[in-house]
Amino acid sequence: MAFPDAAVAQLLADCKRHCCVCFKWCGTKMHLHHIHARADGGADDIENAIPVCLDCHAEIESRTNMGRQFTRAELHEHKRRWLEICREQPAVLIQANRATAVAGPLEALLSELEFNDILVTGEDHHTDYATPALAQFERAIGANALGSLEVLDREQLFRTYKSAVEVSDLLRSRNGHGPGGNSYNIISGKIGLKRRQLREQLPAAIANLRKVLGANETV
Secondary structure, three states, X not given: OOOOHHHHHHHHHXXXXXXXXXXXXXXXXXXXXXXXXXXXXXXXXXXXXXXXOHHHHHHHHOOOOOOOOOOHHHHHHHHHHHHHHHHHOHHHHHHHHHHOOOOOHHHHHHHHHHHHHHHOOOOOOOOOOOOOOOHHHHHHHHOOHHHHOOHHHHHHHHHHHHHHHHHHHHHHHHOOOOOOOHHHHHXXXXXXXXXXXXXXXXXXXXXXXXXXXXXXOOO
């Protein structure tokens, strides 16, 4: 079972495909969250649905003990207020578009992981100077966005990025040595080993973050 198609279409039009919690425009990256979870007897009634972005969905679904969890009453109120704004205060909707154009930290982190997965393909580590991207991980850390992840998922991401940082550090170290020299070759060998380790870690990290974000779900 799922929410009725006609009711879904109406709700997405009513919320203008914006997240009811953070007001970000989501486009196709839009989830309908069951306010009263199916597992607890929640119905596939559109009144039980709240449109949210990937990052807010992960926060809502989080079961960590850090801070206060979202309640059903709060989610209903977020939905009610945002739909009211969309109907009656279009100027607020325009301002929300301007303020929330940037992807959420976890959504951007997933893109960075997928990029790094491509970056470390191949074995030409002796001449490869491509450095893994780290900016979105640093952004997620700064925003404490990883606090919504389960402990094992968070630790897996930390280990994956630890390997990415080590690859970056080795690449910077190799820059101080001329190609073909003994030191250059030794460091290149270490880069090769660390790149292979990172290559093995990335698919699981990507799969877990996609699961957390519900990136494989449809509206």
